[in-house]
Amino acid sequence: MRNGITIGQAAAFVGVTVKTVRHYHKLGLVEEPERDSSGYRRYGSGELLRLVQVRTLAAAGVPLAGTGPMLDADAARFGAGLADVERQLTERIDELVARRDTLRRLADGDRALLPDRACAVLDRMPGLGFGPDYVAAQREALVLARALVPEGFDGFLTQLEHRLDDPEYVDLTKRGWEAESWEPDDPRIEELATAMADHYLANPAVQGDPAGLRAWAKASAQYKLINTHRQDQAPVAARLTALTEARLRAAGVPMPHR
Template sequence: MTGGLTIGQAAAFVEVTIKTVRHYHRLGLVAEPERDGSGYRRYRSADLLRLVQVRTLATAGVPLAEIGDLLEADPEPFAAALDDVARRLTERIEHLIARRDTLHRLTGGDRLLLPDRACAVLERLTDLGFDPDYVATQREALVLARALIPEIFDGFLTRLEHSLDDPGYVELTKRAVEAASWDPDDPRIEELASLLTHKLLGDRALLSMPPRSRSDTAARYGAVNHHREDRAPAVARLNALIETNLRAAGIDVPYQ
């Protein structure tokens, strides 16, 4: 190659930028050519070959910090090093695929934070005619339950599934939703609390309570069971009465 190439020509031939070539020089991956009589560095075929080798390995995912040693390695360690790079690339690909799948799940709303089984319960509430605000509150409570008391989450879902199969319980729950607009001292609240307690005690095995192994168990349970009560004093009283009735029946409901 008579005269050699300028850095701009060399970069264009190898399909990288001039900045990239200079970066390779700074890292010691490609030696800087000697300057000619006019003061310009001229890249010859050997320089271009080295640039192609470095660019190819970098494009394949080999970290720049490893390329220098890799190019000086014998065939056997070279192959082993490439296998290691391939393994790491596979791990990165799997990680990126997982992140992509998470982004796709974002478009599915609930399914990012809740398992399909919980989403089916929420869909069932909608199908049964529950108010959208109530469904939204239950969605939030399920997210909290899964995060704060995961040890009883499956049992909690099982109770919900069984409850939604009981028309009587569904009707009482709809009355409880209506109770949000009642006065907290409305005498109907005590009656409704008694009826709901009776339904809950109909199958004690489904009343999953969190173990007392943590000092903050009551706070965790309360954050879930009393979610959004501050917006509806009548519902807060209804839940408090139900918890009192359950404790009286021997159910170990944590005190908040």
């Protein structure tokens, strides 16, 4: 009869479960001991040592598939394998830290999805008289713009900053948002669209820089998705925007086509 201990005792001594030991056997990481005359497998010091080595490497982050080759390698290859695992773990740590930071930014509201500069633009709006619904719509539009037209996002932010510095623009925009209470065929909508277009044409800074306009002009599909967001909730604003853009386009401003 072979001296040794049972699989249950071996698992307990090493600090794993019997199921884990059997999994190690299945993967070929630890050879199964021969059965003794009673039909039981008895684990000796050699198997226990290998179990401890596999468990230790696995706990250190070495994938199970890689533990066998590492344990069977010479000292140089073993060291190189450990260095490679350390590099992978460092990358995972960096990724987890980034995820944790994202969670913290989510708890802080907009800052998970938008840069500080965009958040500052949104923070200005309530003080200028814009209501929470308008600010929420602008927040969503900024998130979509950053994701869908990243090359035009900085220019778009600059445009918004100039617009918020322009009292007449702010007044026209607030009137546009208030127009949601009007009937869809109210003639004041076309009058307001004309006033907005005239203001844009008279103040090039609120139109945006040429590079930004070109980026948006090339992104018609993305522009449509952004511009039609919440259209069902603000149909008059959508019509007002379309009329204003048509007038600007007719005047030669490179507006995207919907």
